[in-house]
Amino acid sequence: MSFRLPKDDAAILSARWTEGVLLKRDVFSTVERGRFRGDNSEVDAVLRRLDEVPWWSFLLARHLFAREKHALVLAKGLNVGPELLWAGRRALARSFVDGVALHLAKPHGDLAYFRSAKAALRRLRRAGICHNDLAKEQNWLVGRDGLAYVTDFQLAACFNRRGRLYRVLAYEDLRHLLKHKRSYAPDALTPRERKILAKKSFAASLWLATGKKVYRAITRGLFNFTDREGGGRRLVNDAPLLAELIRKNPAVRDTAIVAFADRRSGVGLYAFVEADQSNLEGQLRDELAAAKGPKPPEHIQIVHALPRDAAGKPRTEILQLVAMNQLDLIEPMMKNDQDRAFLKDILEQRKNLRDRFNFEADLPAG
Numbered sequence: 001m002s003f004r005l006p007k008d009d010a011a012i013l014s015a016r017w018t019e020g021v022l023l024k025r026d027v028f029s030t031v032e033r034g035r036f037r038g039d040n041s042e043v044d045a046v047l048r049r050l051d052e053v054p055w056w057s058f059l060l061a062r063h064l065f066a067r068e069k070h071a072l073v074l075a076k077g078l079n080v081g082p083e084l085l086w087a088g089r090r091a092l093a094r095s096f097v098d099g100v101a102l103h104l105a106k107p108h109g110d111l112a113y114f115r116s117a118k119a120a121l122r123r124l125r126r127a128g129i130c131h132n133d134l135a136k137e138q139n140w141l142v143g144r145d146g147l148a149y150v151t152d153f154q155l156a157a158c159f160n161r162r163g164r165l166y167r168v169l170a171y172e173d174l175r176h177l178l179k180h181k182r183s184y185a186p187d188a189l190t191p192r193e194r195k196i197l198a199k200k201s202f203a204a205s206l207w208l209a210t211g212k213k214v215y216r217a218i219t220r221g222l223f224n225f226t227d228r229e230g231g232g233r234r235l236v237n238d239a240p241l242l243a244e245l246i247r248k249n250p251a252v253r254d255t256a257i258v259a260f261a262d263r264r265s266g267v268g269l270y271a272f273v274e275a276d277q278s279n280l281e282g283q284l285r286d287e288l289a290a291a292k293g294p295k296p297p298e299h300i301q302i303v304h305a306l307p308r309d310a311a312g313k314p315r316t317e318i319l320q321l322v323a324m325n326q327l328d329l330i331e332p333m334m335k336n337d338q339d340r341a342f343l344k345d346i347l348e349q350r351k352n353l354r355d356r357f358n359f360e361a362d363l364p365a366g
Helices: 007-016 055-074 111-126 164-184 191-198 202-222 232-247 281-291 316-323 337-348
Strands: 017-025 030-037 042-049 084-087 091-095 099-101 140-143 148-150 252-262 266-275 299-303
Touching (some): 007 017, 007 091, 017 042, 017 252, 055 084, 055 091, 111 164, 164 191, 232 252, 232 266, 232 281, 252 316, 266 316, 299 337, 316 337
Parallel strands (some): 266 299
Antiparallel strands (some): 030 042, 042 091, 084 091, 140 148
């Protein structure tokens, strides 16, 4: 059993919301990108709604929803993340931040980005907001303007006074940012920042020793959360097995499998297969079915070549955006016209056309 939206929420969304691309669906909410009509204009926006939440997680989902709404109200005007456009009892719309997640953008050596991220944390601290979920790279965005933004305030805590708990949580927000800086710009860490990285707060140490084990047992067991991209067990467990089976076909040079949000199944898999035979898909599906292994990918696309980085590894960050129909976010990641021309065939032949929207104004040109 799931919950319907209250009539007043449904009426406002019917009048103001244009459904777009599904970004995520789990037991706590459905998140999608679309457009929201305000009093004077229509803007790109992200909608979080609780009408497809199962009964057994509804109370916690509503609690997380309330925390996000409160934090977004306090963060209005800080330019640290999305702006709250409208909030009802079981749905809210926030502005869309034109950028991609940290683990997709990979800002290696980008010192300006991390200076911007530190400034964003300072503004949150002055407003009494601790995000509490900044260890996840997908909650840090690299804007098209090159600046840092944060998103997903479901675990945020808001304070009127800067007491001990506030200081501990703010310290941990900073420490998590510095862990990301260590991953992407390690040479830029200052001696003080290295000292912060080396010293967890007592609360963090206690959490790692006790609460995190329970958290992992619940999220990975009960809620089926496994990986940062949101693909869950299908991406972590099934995708490697499927890739191995696909590579056994002698016509296949390589494959890359990514996850995407699917309105029917929740999470789908999309396999990009590097091969010359354009009609290979049917054969691969027959082979996967005969192997009686994991459920085959929802989409298999044969491509002349996979986009690769300087080390020769497939650029799964770009392929994931293709699978999710977030096409306008790909353009800032293209380095030159050769990259754009290379990707053009992949975009034109993409398979996930069920859940798409008009975010395609910036399609790479051939």
